[in-house]
Amino acid sequence: MSRNFELLRRANWGEEYLEGIPTPTPSRRSPIAKRPNPARPTDRISALVQKLFLGSGTAQIRCVVFLGCVESGGGTSVCARAAQTLGEQVEERVCVVDAKFEGPSVHRFFGKDNLVGLSDAVEHSRGAENFAKQVEDTNLWILPAGARDKERRGGVSQRSLAECLRQLRTEFPYMLIDAPPLSGKSELSALAQISDGAVLVVDSSGVTADAALRGRARLRKANLRLLGMVLNQGQTSFARSPGN
Numbered sequence: 001m002s003r004n005f006e007l008l009r010r011a012n013w014g015e016e017y018l019e020g021i022p023t024p025t026p027s028r029r030s031p032i033a034k035r036p037n038p039a040r041p042t043d044r045i046s047a048l049v050q051k052l053f054l055g056s057g058t059a060q061i062r063c064v065v066f067l068g069c070v071e072s073g074g075g076t077s078v079c080a081r082a083a084q085t086l087g088e089q090v091e092e093r094v095c096v097v098d099a100k101f102e103g104p105s106v107h108r109f110f111g112k113d114n115l116v117g118l119s120d121a122v123e124h125s126r127g128a129e130n131f132a133k134q135v136e137d138t139n140l141w142i143l144p145a146g147a148r149d150k151e152r153r154g155g156v157s158q159r160s161l162a163e164c165l166r167q168l169r170t171e172f173p174y175m176l177i178d179a180p181p182l183s184g185k186s187e188l189s190a191l192a193q194i195s196d197g198a199v200l201v202v203d204s205s206g207v208t209a210d211a212a213l214r215g216r217a218r219l220r221k222a223n224l225r226l227l228g229m230v231l232n233q234g235q236t237s238f239a240r241s242p243g244n
Contacts, residue, residue: 074232117146
């Protein structure tokens, strides 16, 4: 873990690691939580959810993009598990959105089909909530990417995507978006417009300095705020800024 994080620090990611993520205060309770915020989360995904969504900071985070530097970063797994944990902690509805049009995978994690989804909502200007699927009898929903045939695999309009997701936010108080890796094709500008920021998921096998620098440049160009970084190695852990 230290090797990968140290590499990113040398690429000047360090000052952004946990910027904007509230630090939980056990003495204060979130008005949306089913129970008091745990002072000591039982696992690292719970800690991630606690820091991102259930902390006592002044700015409440409701919509987060999860993405990796490369395809094998494990962002889908972290995103889906975080959504499950968040759904257990709040009364309001939570929606996991698959924005990986070229390689959708969220539906498989939850055992759902991918016949229609976000791409259909964008193409036909229909409310994306109409394509969301409830996960059993819970407050957790998923919006698949949608099965796009070869003739429809052109670029998605950034404006249309942003409008679609913005409307979806009015239907779901919490949204976790599984996005393509920074090394691939991604609608980062649209995601930056509607989200509160991004969490970078780094695979335990490592990331090259060039990939880190290119990823940082893409995030900045899109004005997508980096909330933090986690390591995907079965158990998720937050990167800490130098000196902590």
